[in-house]
Amino acid sequence: xxxxxxxxxxxxxxxxxxxxxxxxxxxxxxxxxxxxxxxxxxxxxxxxxxxxxxxxxxxxxxxxxxxxxxxxxxxxxxxxxxxxxxxxxxxxxxxxxxxxxxxxxxxxxxxxxx
Amino acid sequence: xxxxxxxxxxxxxxxxxxxxxxxxxxxxxxxxxxxxxxxxxxxxxxxxxxxxxxxxxxxxxxxxxxxxxxxxxxxxxxxxxxxxxxxxxxxxxxxxxxxxxxxxxxxxxxxx
Numbered sequence: 001x002x003x004x005x006x007x008x009x010x011x012x013x014x015x016x017x018x019x020x021x022x023x024x025x026x027x028x029x030x031x032x033x034x035x036x037x038x039x040x041x042x043x044x045x046x047x048x049x050x051x052x053x054x055x056x057x058x059x060x061x062x063x064x065x066x067x068x069x070x071x072x073x074x075x076x077x078x079x080x081x082x083x084x085x086x087x088x089x090x091x092x093x094x095x096x097x098x099x100x101x102x103x104x105x106x107x108x109x110x111x112x113x114x
Numbered sequence: 115x116x117x118x119x120x121x122x123x124x125x126x127x128x129x130x131x132x133x134x135x136x137x138x139x140x141x142x143x144x145x146x147x148x149x150x151x152x153x154x155x156x157x158x159x160x161x162x163x164x165x166x167x168x169x170x171x172x173x174x175x176x177x178x179x180x181x182x183x184x185x186x187x188x189x190x191x192x193x194x195x196x197x198x199x200x201x202x203x204x205x206x207x208x209x210x211x212x213x214x215x216x217x218x219x220x221x222x223x224x225x226x
Contacts, residue, residue, distance in 0.1 A: 035216075040122075042201070042218040043158070058213070090157055102148055103203075103214060105157035 002026050006091045006106035013081040013113045021076040021109050023091030031094045032074035033058075033103065034066060036087040043090065049074055081113045117141060118204050120217035127224055131192045135220045137202030138184045146205035147178055147185050151198045152219065158201055161187075192224045 004025045013019055025032065034046040035058075045058030049068040063085060065077045074093075078085060089109045094101035120137045127133045139147075147164035162169065164176040164185050175188040185204075189196055202217035 040218065043216040045213065045215075048213065102160045102163065103150075103158075105159070108157050 004091055004093055004104050004106035006109055008109060010110050015082060015113060017081050018079050021089055023075065023106055024073045025093040027093060029093035029095050033092040034076045035090045037090060038087050083113045086113045087111060117215045118202055118217040120202050120220045122218055122220060124221040124223050127192055129192055129194060129224055129226055132190045133192055133222065134186055134188045135200055136184050136186050137217050139204045142183060144204045148203040149176060149187050150201040150203055152201055153198050194224050197222055197224045
């Protein structure tokens, strides 16, 4: 079972470049999320999508945009990368159990912005 | 005050030891609680949910104390393979559904 698949695994960008992180899940989950993880900061929610067709800001949305392309796919875009966006990015999904639904994570994308 | 707080550790324990972590949360309306495990440079993985009455899964026991707003994780008979960071996760009370808040994690190192 693939679960949650993220691409790419690694990326190096120069300041001002743009890129899109891709995420897909095959568990028929309604909700999808993008987190970033920085040393000493824990995981922080960037954006989430509670269901197909909806997206909402999380704790740290500035500098990012998202698209819920369909039920399976949720992409994260950096329009103009900044060194402060150097981080590890995780996509996650959860099922339809509402607040009792645990998250299933992808393998992460390690992004460095120089 | 952070919404979810954990002692970052590291907790260094010998194999076979019993170790316990606590996690405090600030939102009294929180309804769902989880412990995740994260290995170095890997994604977090669900270890166990935490139920109101407490629950056990093999060597792992989770407890919830709503009055004092904390959850705990007890690991008995520690194994080398238990070395990881343990993340406390709490569901926030929001109208948009399942929005989870993560603690910063507690690092456990089990030594031979």
